[in-house]
Amino acid sequence: MGRARFHFHGVLEDLLPAHQRGTWLVYDFRGAPSLKHALETFGVPHPEIGAPSDLHRPVRDGEDLHIFPRLSFAPPGGEWRFLLDCHLGRLAKYLRILGFDTLYEKHAPDDWLASTSHDQRRMLLTMDRGLLMRSLVEHGALVRSATPRLQLAETIHRFRLQPHFRPLRRCLRCNALLAPVPKSQVLHRIPPKTRLWCEEFLQCPSCAQVYWPGSHHDSMLQWVALLRQPSKSAPSPAPPEDC
Ligand SMILES: [Zn+2]
Known part of the structure; x- marks a missing residue:
């Protein structure tokens, strides 16, 4: 029988019940459980931890461990690419408006989310701690906010996304990069009034x-300009209607 103690710091305390915050927590164990296993016994998923290289070593009897949150994230494949669980559909749309490669399937099972995050080196955003605790998930983060606008503010702040905004270049329905298309090819899909004034079109x-720079396009750009102003905890500004 062994005994170690853990003290969780910073935003990791959010993941503990109130009576476990700001104090040493006792961990009794048999055999040689990994640090990852021990942390997750307290409900703290391993991708949220600040020193992930240490996770597979065994916990030692008698040790006291300070556990700090992961404060900085680098894009796993050199570019921010996300994968969102089925509860984050609105956040997925917001990230696509901002130009981020964002995979989202409404009925995606957890097995697929974990393996796709691993295989495609995408940052998995989820509200499900159990999903994040899977060993296959190397790059992931727990979304703590409950509403889409707060989730967006949290995501922009946590990954420092503002310098990487490249808005209105992706299909909001399916994430593909848009490409210019001649007006003549999409004429039948354009409202009659738009045909009169617009010459530039993009297609998924x-x-x-088909997308074109109408009034909705302008209001989305105004919204993106507001999002460029850093806000740590306030909800993101309200998006244009229908977003
Ligand atoms: Zn599309």
Whole structure:
């Protein structure tokens, strides 16, 4: 029988019940459980920890461990690419408006989310701690906020995304990069009034949705300009209607 103690710091305390915050927590164990296993016994998923290289070593009898949150994230494949669980559909749309490669499937099972995050080196955003605790998940983060606008503010702040905004270049339905298309090819899909004034069109190569710079486009750009102003905890500004 062994005994170690853990003290969780910073935002990791959010993940503990109130009576376990700000104090040493006792961990009794048999055999040689890994640090990852011990941390997750307290409900703290390993991707949230500040020193992930240490996670597979065994916990030693008698040790006291200070556990700090992961404060900085680097994009796993050199570019911010996300994968969102089925509860984060609105956040997925917001991230696509900002130009981020964001995979989202409404009915994606956990096995697929974990393996896709691993295989495609995508940052998995989820509200499900059990999913984040899977060994296959190397790059992931727990979304703590309950509403989409707070989730967006949290995500922008946590990953320092503002310098990487490249808005209105992706299909909001299916994430593909849009490509210019001649007006003549999409004339039948454009409202009559728009045909009179607009000459530039983009089309999704995957689902064929057509986009053009109408009034909704302008209000989305204004919204993105507001999002460029850093806000740590306030909800993001309200998006244009229908977003
Ligand atoms: Zn599309």
